[in-house]
Amino acid sequence: MNEIARFMTPQAKANPTCKTAILLALSCIMLAIGGCRSTLPLSNRMESKYSLKKRKSYISCAGPESLARCALPVHVSGRDYMKMLELIETVKGSKYRYGGCSPEGFDCSGLVQFIYGSSYRITLPRSSADLALLGQIVTRQKLKPGDLLFFSSDNETVDHVGIYLGDERFAHASSREGVCISSLRQGWYDSRFAFGTSIIEVD
Template sequence: MQFSKFINRALLVLSLLSFSNLYATSDVTSDESDIESLASGTKKEIKELQKEIKAAEKAMLKLRKTEQALIIEEDVIKKQAWAEAGKRKKRRNKTKIKRKEQRILDQLTAKRKELSAVQNQLTSKKREIEQCNRKIAQLTNKPQQAPAPKVNNGEVKVAAKPAKKSSLSKETKKWLGTRYRYGGNTKSGIDCSGLTCQVYKSTYNISLPRSSADQHAKSKKVGKHSLKEGDLVFFKIKKNRVNHVGIYLGNGEFVHASSSRGVMISKLSEAYYKKYFIGGGRYK
C-alpha cells in the first residue's frame, strides 16, 4: 500500500516537471520569433533609408550640374554688362545702350536668384542625407563612443581619437561669405591673393607674396594628386598667366575669394575649375 502511494506521488511530480518544461520551451520560442520579427523590421527600415540616401545623392548631382551651368551663365552675362557699360561711355546715344545694359543686369539678377534657390535645395538634400544616416546609426545601435582597445599578442592598442578640426579650417570659417574686392585685405572686402596672405599669416605665420602670380613663382610646385591640406592651388582663368589662387582643404576642396560670389569653398572636380587649374604650390 505504501509502495503504491510512493509510485503515485512520483508519477505526479514527473508530470508536473514535464508540463513546466513544455511551458518554458514555448516561452523561449515566442521570444525568439519576436526578436526575429523586430530584426527583419529594422532591416527593412534601414533599406528604405538607404534608398532615400541614394535618391538624395542623385538629386544633389543634378543640382551641382545646374549650379555650375548657372555660374558660367552668370559670368557671361556679367561680361556683357561690362561691355555695354564701356560702350555707353564712348557713344553719344546713351539712352538706348543704357536700356540694353539694364535688361542684361535684370537677367543677371534673375540668374543669381535661380542659383541661390539651387544652393538652398542642395543644403536641404545634405540635411536629408545626414538625418537618414543618423537614423541608420540608431537602428543598428552604433554608440558614438571611442572604440574599445584592441589586444594583439598581449599588447593593448588603443584606437586613435578622431582628429580635431585643424586651425586652417577654423581660420577659413572666419572668412567664409566675405565679399570680393580687388586689392582688398580685410573682412569688408578681399581678393584671392589677399585671402591666402591673411590665412597663411594667421595659421602658419608665413608671409606670402601679395599677387597670385608671385605666389605661384616662389612656391614649391606640387601635382594635383600630391596636394595636402594648406597647399596653394593655382589657376589661369582665360589668361596666359596665373590670376587666381586658393588654399587646398583636403577631399578635393579648396577655399578662395571668387570675384562673383566672395569667399567660398569649391571643388577642384567642378568643370569650371578643372578647366583652368594648372597645379599646386607648397610653402610649409
C-alpha cells in the same frame, strides 16, 4: 617647305613623284608634332612653364624677436593647421573686393596672404603671380591640405589662387561669391587648374 627639302637625298629631289610623296609625309609628321604640343593639358603646360622660372625657396616669417628667413615648406603643427581651418570658416561669406586683404573684403591673393599670415605668422607675396613662384610645384594627384592651388583663365599666366583643403575642395575668394569653398571637379576650376605649390608641411 624649303626646310623639309633640306633632309631629302639628291635622288629623291630628282624624282618628282618621290619628292612629292616625301614632302607630304614629312609635312604630316611636322603637323602631328605641332598638334601634340598645342593639345597638352593646361596643367602640364603650366607646370613646365613655371618650373623653368626662378622659384623662391625661402620666405619671411616671425622669429622670437624679429622677422626671420624660413625655408619652404614651413613646418606647422596640427593645432595651427586646425586654427587655419577655423579662420577660413570665420571669414567664409566675406564679400569679394579687388585689392582687399581683410574680412571687410578679399581678393584671391589677399585672402591667402591674410589666412597664412594670421595662422602661421608668415609673410606671403601679395599677387597670385608672385605666390606662384614660391616653393616646389605639386601636381594635382599629389596635392596635400595646406597647398596653394593656381588657375589660369588665359592659358598663359596664373590669375587665381586658393587654399587646398583635401578631397578636391579648396577655399578661395571668388569674384562672384566672395570667400567660399569650391570643388576642383567643378567645370571652370577643373579645366583651368594649372598646378599646386607646397608652402606648409603639417607635422
